[in-house]
Amino acid sequence: MKRALTIAWLLLLVSVPLWLTSLYVLHVLVMTGIFIVAAMSLNLLLGYTGQLSLGHVAFFGIGAYTSSLVSLGFSVHLLPGWEVSLDPQPVWLGMLCGTALAGLCGWAIGRISFKVRGAYFVIVTVSFAEVTRLVALNWVELTQGPMALNNIPYLRLGTPDLVEVSFLRKPANYWLVLAVAVVSYILIRRLVQSRAGRAMIALRENEPLAASIGVDVTRYLVLATIVSAAMAGAAGTLYAHYVRIVDPDVFLFIYTVTMVIMVVTGGKGTLAGPVVGGFIFGLLPEALRSLQIGPEIQWVIYGVLMVLVLYFLPQGIVPALRDWWKRRQAVSQRATMASAAPRTSMEAAR
Amino acid sequence: MSGETAGAELVVDGLAIRFGGLTAVEGMCFEVRPGEVLSLIGPNGAGKTSAFNAITGYIAPDAGTILYRGARIDGLRPSQIAHRGVVRTFQKTSVFMGQTVVDNVLLGLHLASRQTPLAILLGLRWVAREERALAEEARSILAFVDLEARAPDLASALPYGELRLLEVAIALAAKPRLLLLDEPVSGMNPAETESFMRLLARIRALGITILLVEHDMRMVMGVSDRVICLNHGRIIAGGTPAEIQTDPEVIRAYLGERYVRAQG
DSSP: OHHHHHHHHHHHHHHHHHHOOOHHHHHHHHHHHHHHHHHHHHHIIIIIIOOOOTTTHHHHHHHHHHHHHHHHOEEEEEETTEEEEEOOOOHHHHHHHHHHHHHHHHHHHHHHTTSOOTHHHHHHHHHHHHHHHHHHHHOHHHHOGGGOBOOOOOEEEEOTTSOEEEEOSHHHHHHHHHHHHHHHHHHHHHHHTSHHHHHHHHHHHOHHHHHHTTOOHHHHHHHHHHHHHHHHHHHHHHHHHHHOOBOGGGGOHHHHHHHHHHHHHHOTTSSSHHHHHHHHHHHHHHHHHTTOOOHHHHHHHHHHHHHHHHHHOTTOHHHHHHHHHHHHHHHHHHHHHHHHHHHHHHHHHO | OOGGGGGOSEEEEEEEEEETTEEEEEEEEEEEOTTOEEEEEOSTTSSHHHHHHHHTTSSOOSEEEEEETTEEOTTSOHHHHHHTTEEEOOSSOOOOTTSBHHHHHHHHGGGGOOOOHHHHHHTOHHHHHHHHHHHHHHHHHHHHTTOGGGTTSBGGGSOHHHHHHHHHHHHHHTOOSEEEEESTTTTOOHHHHHHHHHHHHHHHHTTOEEEEEOSOHHHHHHHOSEEEEEETTEEEEEEOHHHHHHOHHHHHHHHOHHHHHHHO
């Protein structure tokens, strides 16, 4: 039953480009998908270890810039007379490098902030994001600064003379993002339903107790940060080779806020939460735009809806639905028991 | 060190703990022998919990050494000490409140699992197999402490007495060889205390050495092989329960100087 439902969902998602005629809507779906991957990665930290990374967009941006620069090639003068240059590399290699470097930065952040939790972790991550933005803005020789990296190549797999799949058009990009999202979802599910995920939950719920039963707190915080950062980096590489222009604005704080909104409204600490929250708050701005109302009214509605969700469903949409479903089943179970009871008593009377 | 301490499970030697100007523990020396139940008693503020915290790595001692099976454990992190087989419970009830009872024990089984991050991410077959074995083990630990029926309930829904049992179940899941219990029956009614004493006997039968801090004297005298009495951070007496009960120093510490004079 549950498996069939999952397969039906997947088939529906895979078939979207086949029946959806509007390329604009498909574009919105691709962008939403990229953000859902980023939100899922944030959920691993925020939802399972309980640490809020308010600079999560830094890993996204690092992935985007690294992947773009590796596939475009670059040449920078680090010190007088010392030049580092790289010829353009295949895009898939760039994407791997982007993911890996984001993961490496995650490791560094995790190690640096291993003693700081809560508010201090938030400050460390916010500062990190701001520093990366300033570097991207000012290191013009490498990043082109505000002029942005242009003409970023799109992903091509295979060889030109044999079979080649190119991810230039929207349907191909949609499937690519969907594939990465599914893989990310599976990885996160494996992680949280294992010893590692339980260790993260343990240190979120009760750190002294977690330590007393042998959980190496630092190790699992760092692990969560690495996986989370690498996944956000992967989302960034998808973004770079889909939009094909990257400027320092990818590091803007508002993108982190969007991810946090997706995770918190959907339900942090649940697997489906960021996906549900991501779909709603990723598609909502576009849906509101189609209503032909002033942009200021659109954002007011967006804000009001968000506040309403958090006010009435403070745990998020997914946990609320789950509770509702459990209650409903309990009620229907009682109802069948109640309806079965009189019948037997009537039979006994007969 | 005397020959007697050579075979000891835990040796605390010259332990001192100070909080600023306040001395919580001073010159504390004692040993725990394999397989025994040793109780630390003493009035409030005598340094019992501070000693516990030092042994399990939650505070760094200012002086002294702590040897577990011949190896120093002072200076190690709590998780490293747990890894060696020294596991504790807390004075203030401490479980994973937001999780179900069975998940609490699963979290406690951290050290029983061999899963590495890479194996988990690759989704190797044996990881799933081990998960099933762990779930099975969690059930059997719950059965051991008599909480089987509560497995699917949220920990926050348990009454106090059962929460304290759950704490012990979590600690047992970490496979202790030396179990430190910090006031496990405080706040329990006499019937609950009775059944906890029987649980303690079952734990002991598993070959687990127990170091106990407790105020309930009926329990202490009933389960302990030896008792050590602390006052103002120093050991004032040690011996069998019978010896401790008649020790004038102990009576003075608990009941005061004037009581002793009045008796004399």
